[in-house]
Amino acid sequence: MTDALLRVEDLGVTIGGAPVVDGVSFAMRKGEVLALVGESGCGKSLTALALLRLLPPAARLAGGRVLLDGTDLAALPDRAMRRLRGQALSIIFQEPTASLDPLTTVGSQVMEAWRAHNAGGAAQARRAARDMLDAVGIPDAEKRLDQYPFELSGGMCQRIMIAIALICGPSLLVADEPTTALDVTIQAQILDLMRRLVAERGAGVLIITHDMGVVADIADRVAVMYAGRIVEVAPVTDLFAAPRHPYTAMLLASVPRLDVVPKAVLATIEGSVPAPEAFGSGCRFAGRCPLAVARCTAETPPLNEVAPGRLAACWRSAEASTLLSGAAA
Numbered sequence: 001m002t003d004a005l006l007r008v009e010d011l012g013v014t015i016g017g018a019p020v021v022d023g024v025s026f027a028m029r030k031g032e033v034l035a036l037v038g039e040s041g042c043g044k045s046l047t048a049l050a051l052l053r054l055l056p057p058a059a060r061l062a063g064g065r066v067l068l069d070g071t072d073l074a075a076l077p078d079r080a081m082r083r084l085r086g087q088a089l090s091i092i093f094q095e096p097t098a099s100l101d102p103l104t105t106v107g108s109q110v111m112e113a114w115r116a117h118n119a120g121g122a123a124q125a126r127r128a129a130r131d132m133l134d135a136v137g138i139p140d141a142e143k144r145l146d147q148y149p150f151e152l153s154g155g156m157c158q159r160i161m162i163a164i165a166l167i168c169g170p171s172l173l174v175a176d177e178p179t180t181a182l183d184v185t186i187q188a189q190i191l192d193l194m195r196r197l198v199a200e201r202g203a204g205v206l207i208i209t210h211d212m213g214v215v216a217d218i219a220d221r222v223a224v225m226y227a228g229r230i231v232e233v234a235p236v237t238d239l240f241a242a243p244r245h246p247y248t249a250m251l252l253a254s255v256p257r258l259d260v261v262p263k264a265v266l267a268t269i270e271g272s273v274p275a276p277e278a279f280g281s282g283c284r285f286a287g288r289c290p291l292a293v294a295r296c297t298a299e300t301p302p303l304n305e306v307a308p309g310r311l312a313a314c315w316r317s318a319e320a321s322t323l324l325s326g327a328a329a
């Protein structure tokens, strides 16, 4: 990848010694939207937090490199990292109302984000904030600046969060379930906004979601995570058409489709993600996988190129998509 924006190499996070993020590697191009998907507890948020060096106290970075435009974030001193956060890369979380300070006007919060990385005065900060609110589609921006978060709807608060995240023009935006707390119409508007801002600004977006509808809507490529590891990476259309990992196939088979009349009960994935303490040897999905053979529990399948631009970590990758048609029949 020559125009690489982000390159994550062998990232590891442990909690109480358990490898909750284990050898995660992926890369992103400038202007690309990469979706990180997987069931609850598979390590998506910890991966994102590790990139930004915002891990909770219980978690430890266990190694790896995070190259953003060639700079290794994992090796930066804390002060340099604080400078980069908000400026070169920023993050938005699921709950906009929980991330905004309820006692401060939204204008002050957007201006503070601008002033953290810019030298201008109050008037200039206010102008930048108002322009940013305009850019994220908040009507009446001048008036909104002086309002408090409780005076705004959830969708408007998420737009404010996006404004804060983008005001210093980051080259990478990490969005952890940014629309999960919003209703479907607002969700579509926010995704549309993110897509537009990315196209206009050439930033990359790493979007974390468990919603395959969101993936289909916004992502260029998808990385599928299972029990702390990436098990498949593919362009979005290829992934939906023919998954190369059984876990991906089963995730897709469990999504309701409007264009297919269900002939049977919607497929569900039997069992649950093993607890990190219980990760055994071999493929961590083997215990739930209909294609598993003896080799799967004996040997960990590496994340290999299985087709141009496609990676999968499965000994039976070529047969994975049969699970998709099997589920629809």
Ligand SMILES: Nc1ncnc2c1ncn2[C@@H]1O[C@H](COP(=O)(O)OP(=O)(O)OP(=O)(O)O)[C@@H](O)[C@H]1O
Residues within 6 Å of the ligand: 015, 020, 038, 039, 040, 041, 042, 043, 044, 045, 046, 047, 056, 057, 058, 059, 210, 276
């Ligand atoms: N602060 C913490 N203290 C202890 N364990 C944690 C903490 N944060 C995460 N974990 C554990 O680490 C693992 C990965 O968690 P993570 O939050 O990254 O999952 P996720 O994929 O983002 O899930 P979700 O879709 O529910 O947000 C889980 O087993 C989780 O219970």
Ligand SMILES: [Mg+2]
Residues within 6 Å of the ligand: 044, 045, 046, 176
């Ligand atoms: Mg999460």
